Amino acid sequence: MQFQDTLRMSLDSTFRQKRRIVPVLTGISLSTTLILIIIIAGATISNIVTQQILGQGNLRQITVMSPNNTGLGPSSNIINDSRIASWQTLPHVAGAYPNLELDVTATTNTMGIMLFLSNQPDQNVRPELLQGTWPQDQQIIVPDTGILNKLDQNVSGSTLLGETITLRIPTSEGSQQYAVIPVTVSGVYKATQNILGQILTFTTLSFMKNLVKESLGSAPLMYQVATIMADQPQNVSEIASIIQKQGFSTNDIEDQLSGETRWLRGIIIIGIALALFIFILVSLSIGNLLASSVLQRRKEIGIMLAIGFTNRSIGQIVQGEAIVIGIVGAIGGILIALISLFAFTLMQPQISLDIPWWGFPCVIAISALLCALAGILPARKAMRLDVMQTLREE
Amino acid sequence: MSATAVAMNNVTVHYHTTSNHEVTALNNITLAIDYQKWVSIAGPSGSGKSSLLHVIGGLLTPQSGEIIVDQTPLHTTNQQMRATFRLTHIGFVFQSFYLMPHLRAWENVALPMLAAHIPLPERKKRAIEALARVGLQDRLYHRPAELSGGEQQRVALARAVALAPRIILADEPTGNLDADSATVVLDILTQFVAQGATVICATHDPLVIARGDAVIHLHRGVIVPE
Numbered sequence: 001m002q003f004q005d006t007l008r009m010s011l012d013s014t015f016r017q018k019r020r021i022v023p024v025l026t027g028i029s030l031s032t033t034l035i036l037i038i039i040i041a042g043a044t045i046s047n048i049v050t051q052q053i054l055g056q057g058n059l060r061q062i063t064v065m066s067p068n069n070t071g072l073g074p075s076s077n078i079i080n081d082s083r084i085a086s087w088q089t090l091p092h093v094a095g096a097y098p099n100l101e102l103d104v105t106a107t108t109n110t111m112g113i114m115l116f117l118s119n120q121p122d123q124n125v126r127p128e129l130l131q132g133t134w135p136q137d138q139q140i141i142v143p144d145t146g147i148l149n150k151l152d153q154n155v156s157g158s159t160l161l162g163e164t165i166t167l168r169i170p171t172s173e174g175s176q177q178y179a180v181i182p183v184t185v186s187g188v189y190k191a192t193q194n195i196l197g198q199i200l201t202f203t204t205l206s207f208m209k210n211l212v213k214e215s216l217g218s219a220p221l222m223y224q225v226a227t228i229m230a231d232q233p234q235n236v237s238e239i240a241s242i243i244q245k246q247g248f249s250t251n252d253i254e255d256q257l258s259g260e261t262r263w264l265r266g267i268i269i270i271g272i273a274l275a276l277f278i279f280i281l282v283s284l285s286i287g288n289l290l291a292s293s294v295l296q297r298r299k300e301i302g303i304m305l306a307i308g309f310t311n312r313s314i315g316q317i318v319q320g321e322a323i324v325i326g327i328v329g330a331i332g333g334i335l336i337a338l339i340s341l342f343a344f345t346l347m348q349p350q351i352s353l354d355i356p357w358w359g360f361p362c363v364i365a366i367s368a369l370l371c372a373l374a375g376i377l378p379a380r381k382a383m384r385l386d387v388m389q390t391l392r393e394e
Numbered sequence: 395m396s397a398t399a400v401a402m403n404n405v406t407v408h409y410h411t412t413s414n415h416e417v418t419a420l421n422n423i424t425l426a427i428d429y430q431k432w433v434s435i436a437g438p439s440g441s442g443k444s445s446l447l448h449v450i451g452g453l454l455t456p457q458s459g460e461i462i463v464d465q466t467p468l469h470t471t472n473q474q475m476r477a478t479f480r481l482t483h484i485g486f487v488f489q490s491f492y493l494m495p496h497l498r499a500w501e502n503v504a505l506p507m508l509a510a511h512i513p514l515p516e517r518k519k520r521a522i523e524a525l526a527r528v529g530l531q532d533r534l535y536h537r538p539a540e541l542s543g544g545e546q547q548r549v550a551l552a553r554a555v556a557l558a559p560r561i562i563l564a565d566e567p568t569g570n571l572d573a574d575s576a577t578v579v580l581d582i583l584t585q586f587v588a589q590g591a592t593v594i595c596a597t598h599d600p601l602v603i604a605r606g607d608a609v610i611h612l613h614r615g616v617i618v619p620e
């Protein structure tokens with residue numbers, strides 16, 4: 001028989017037994033729906049978590065540590081200025097900095113903290129900083145009123161050079177409206193006033209380095225941790241692997257994400273396993289249904305054998321029925337899932353669902369496969385029917 | 395190449411009943427049937443007529459003996475080969491029609507062509523032609539339940555000749571029909587013989603026997619003189 005004829009026969013004999021097929025199809029459809037909704041809920045939740053994590057960090061940021069975390073490992077993996085300079089020249093690197101925390105906490109005698117910020121991300125500290133030629137429009141005076149916010153979290157405690165933070169600046173004094181500006185910290189200018197109103201202290205990267213240097217004497221400066229910024233998020237892993245080959249350990253947003261979403265994935269996997277289990281139960285019932293329908297159609301099969309169908313093609317038709325049931329059931333399940341998701345978005349418009357479209361062909365394939373497996377025994381049963389025995393039965 | 399449509403040599407068929415009895419349905423049958431003839435197999439019920447047709451049609455394998463049908467030595471074939479043999483060499487007509495109740499007339503006729511890998515448009519075309527041969531060109535889309543007994547048997551006849559087999563095996567084709575319908579069916583079978591088919595027809599109806607070129611009388615599984 002030609003393939004399309006086998007398929008046609010399978011479709012025909014499947015849908016001829018409406019009353020028996022409906023519960024089975026419903027079962028497959030509902031378990032397909034269940035799997036899809038679990039996948040979609042999982043993807044959506046993990047997306048929300050991801051968004052939250054992304055709000056706290058930088059997609060392009062790689063934290064580099066010396067293996068023993070003292071900065072005093074073998075000379076090959078010491079983080080020092082020349083090492084950092086070499087990282088700055090790596091492809092796709094937008095900047096590399098030692099992690100020296102900049103204290104931006106306002107104190108009583110602080111008249112203000114001037115953060116040198118750049119919305120050209122990942123600017124390294126520029127020499128102009130020290131000479132006071134930083135362009136006016138990139139200087140943002142943050143009064144010590146706690147307006148400096150990183151998303152909703154108050155980070156007036158400390159920030160890192162090279163870190164991206166989000167500023168909320170009142171559009172006018174006392175206004176409740178804020179402009180939200182993502183910027184990268186590229187230096188800090190901390191001014192304190194003496195009695196005469198003169199500015200006394202400057203805190204810049206080189207200033208801090210000098211402080212550290214002073215405390216270490218003439219020893220070359222070594223750091224425990226450094227931060228590298230990639231030019232694009234997708235280049236992070238490539239840079240990280242280069243750094244790792246140099247003998248450093250790295251940590252980037254991917255590492256954090258996998259940690260945070262691990263429990264979620266666990267729950268999703270348990271859910272999918274449960275749905276698959278239901279699926280298997282349902283497909284077993286398909287085996288049962290097909291076996292009994294083969295019994296019921298013995299006479300018909302006998303006629304087909306008598307007029308020249310081979311036992312093999314009869315088996316193929318029954319096997320085809322199983323696959324048809326699997327595919328139709330899964331398509332039904334997808335429709336139910338889409339309708340329920342649509343209804344959900346109508347009720348909860350603020351939640352944007354993350355629909356992994358690969359899930360749809362996947363569930364169809366899984367369903368077809370499981371049902372095909374369930375169809376093997378009934379198909380064999382049909383193949384083994386003897387033409388004379390089946391015809392004799394009246 | 396043998397000149398006979400059917401050649402049987404010492405063919406014996408036993409059935410094993412569930413109560414472990416052995417029934418001899420055909421006992422050492424030797425016969426030859428020529429091409430383009432209508433041969434009737436006559437005999438009382440239980441004499442082995444159906445068994446003989448089933449052996450000729452490759453539905454039943456004899457326990458012993460040799461049988462060559464339309465150049466095919468059936469005693470040496472396997473299940474798959476016998477199915478193909480039935481498809482290409484034999485057209486079956488049964489007493490109770492054996493149509494697929496859910497299929498329309500033309501689809502029933504097209505069914506063997508489906509097994510023969512003939513594509514759909516060609517199938518439909520040939521099925522309509524075959525139905526025209528039995529005078530049912532205006533019943534193409536009827537289902538068996540919507541047809542009279544005689545019409546159903548004519549659909550079965552059209553199905554039997556759909557793939558132009560050289561041998562048509564009819565098992566009491568008029569057994570379930572009234573006299574008028576039976577005459578129509580017999581006319582069609584006569585026409586098939588005139589067009590080159592060999593018809594072997596099991597029957598105990600004298601009307602049917604009268605149509606044939608020859609009669610083989612069976613009694614308890616052996617050929618007997620009249």
Ligand SMILES: Nc1ncnc2c1ncn2[C@@H]1O[C@H](COP(=O)(O)OP(=O)(O)O)[C@@H](O)[C@H]1O
Pocket residue numbers: 392409410411417418419437438439440441442443444445446
């Ligand atoms: N499947 C079977 N199992 C056991 N006995 C059978 C079977 N089929 C036919 N017989 C027996 O074989 C004999 C011949 O049957 P059959 O060929 O159907 O005769 P007819 O068609 O002439 O009525 C009968 O005695 C019948 O009871």
Ligand SMILES: [Mg+2]
Pocket residue numbers: 443444445565
């Ligand atoms: Mg009989």
